[in-house]
Amino acid sequence: MKIVAADVLVTAPGRNYVTLKITTDDGLVGWGDATLNGRELAVASYLRDHVCPQLIGRDAQRIEDTWQYFYKGAYWRRGPVTMTAIAAVDIALWDIKGKAAGMPLYQLLGGAARDGVMVYGHASGASLEEMLDDFAGYVDRGYRAVRAQCAVPGMGKVYGVHPGSSLYEPASAHLPAEESWETGPYLRFAPRMLGAVRERFGFDVHLLHDVHHRLSPIEAARLGRDVEEHRLFWMEDPTPAEDQEAFRLIRQNTTTPLAVGEVFNSIWDCQHLITERLIDYIRTSVSHAGGVTHLRRIFALAELYGVRTGSHGAGDLSPVSFAAALHIDMSVPNFGVQEYMGHVEPADEVFRTNWTFQNGLMHPGDAPGLGVEVDEQAAARFPYDPKSLPVNRRADGSVHDW
Ligand code: KDG
Numbered sequence: 001m002k003i004v005a006a007d008v009l010v011t012a013p014g015r016n017y018v019t020l021k022i023t024t025d026d027g028l029v030g031w032g033d034a035t036l037n038g039r040e041l042a043v044a045s046y047l048r049d050h051v052c053p054q055l056i057g058r059d060a061q062r063i064e065d066t067w068q069y070f071y072k073g074a075y076w077r078r079g080p081v082t083m084t085a086i087a088a089v090d091i092a093l094w095d096i097k098g099k100a101a102g103m104p105l106y107q108l109l110g111g112a113a114r115d116g117v118m119v120y121g122h123a124s125g126a127s128l129e130e131m132l133d134d135f136a137g138y139v140d141r142g143y144r145a146v147r148a149q150c151a152v153p154g155m156g157k158v159y160g161v162h163p164g165s166s167l168y169e170p171a172s173a174h175l176p177a178e179e180s181w182e183t184g185p186y187l188r189f190a191p192r193m194l195g196a197v198r199e200r201f202g203f204d205v206h207l208l209h210d211v212h213h214r215l216s217p218i219e220a221a222r223l224g225r226d227v228e229e230h231r232l233f234w235m236e237d238p239t240p241a242e243d244q245e246a247f248r249l250i251r252q253n254t255t256t257p258l259a260v261g262e263v264f265n266s267i268w269d270c271q272h273l274i275t276e277r278l279i280d281y282i283r284t285s286v287s288h289a290g291g292v293t294h295l296r297r298i299f300a301l302a303e304l305y306g307v308r309t310g311s312h313g314a315g316d317l318s319p320v321s322f323a324a325a326l327h328i329d330m331s332v333p334n335f336g337v338q339e340y341m342g343h344v345e346p347a348d349e350v351f352r353t354n355w356t357f358q359n360g361l362m363h364p365g366d367a368p369g370l371g372v373e374v375d376e377q378a379a380a381r382f383p384y385d386p387k388s389l390p391v392n393r394r395a396d397g398s399v400h401d402w
Pocket residue numbers: 037170210212262312313314316339389
């Protein structure tokens with residue numbers, strides 16, 4: 001089964017997505033997600049200029065060999081652009097393998113290890129009351145796990161708060177928007193905010209919170225302690241994630257479970273976090289961490305050390321990526337939870353999905369492959385729309401982690 005075409009589509013149905021289409025000589029088509037929020041065209045170029053020409057004529061069935069070819073063959077290893085490009089190829093080839101076998105991807109990965117995938121939704125608000133009402137909506141719709149993010153009184157725009165009633169959308173203007181950050185007010189407010197959720201909703205719903213890399217290790221340790229009584233499912237990205245050693249201090253000082261990984265792109269980024277049991281959940285995504293092939297390797301390592309999965313599932317990963325995540329979630333033994341932010345309109349005009357949501361659990365569906373088809377004519381109606389992620393500054397004007 002030879003690859004005869006590899007094409008890159010850049011489309012913005014509500015936000016920018018980069019999609020790889022691989023076609024084989026027997027007419028099968030596989031889709032891969034190559035979206036790297038705010039740096040989309042870098043991956044599109046990496047694919048078009050370097051990867052697609054080398055795909056033509058390759059055997060589409062040799063997924064592992066193709067992965068090794070592009071990882072080892074480039075010489076320049078790892079990095080978000082390279083690994084997102086490799087992921088797109090890998091996801092598309094698994095899609096093709098599923099279609100050739102007439103099976104959904106999760107069947108090829110060993111079959112269902114659970115009936116459905118527990119997902120968490122994103123509650124947020126410009127005030128505590130607004131966030132609690134948003135949280136109530138998720139509980140009413142059957143979610144078993146909800147992330148709570150809220151504007152901090154006296155501070156400007158903070159991460160994770162929806163503008164109006166829309167889904168939270170971090171990339172805005174072409175040039176980065178500047179946001180402000182002060183650690184003190186956040187550290188005083190966050191425990192009160194999470195306590196308010198427990199007061200209103202009790203302890204039956206899983207409660208998550210994303211710190212978005214903004215604290216020092218000692219500040220994160222203190223926050224972890226301060227929220228212990230609220231029994232979080234996890235505290236996400238407490239410190240900038242490239243410093244694996246920082247997690248030791250946090251770990252030694254709090255029993256609040258820790259989750260990290262959305263900015264990682266390889267197993268080497270989380271090797272020590274996993275093998276030294278410094279975290280509870282690994283949150284790498286299928287499209288930024290080398291595809292199905294590499295994400296399964298990370299999750300298998302995590303399983304050995306009692307670390308559970310919690311794949312990144314923000315709306316800036318396309319439905320192709322989200323479907324691939326659901327298939328992996330269905331099949332791995334150490335599944336924890338799956339983020340489900342949803343996709344802004346009109347993404348569903350371009351990406352036709354098969355997944356379902358019932359009682360807080362999602363299922364990828366039983367269509368062969370990923371179960372997502374891309375409508376290229378619809379995609380052409382939404383041209384690329386340059387956007388950037390925000391930059392954070394402290395009150396003294398210095399740049400802080402966003
Ligand atoms: O592009 C960046 C987003 O994917 C990220 O900010 C979302 O932190 C995020 C999350 O947990 O979904």
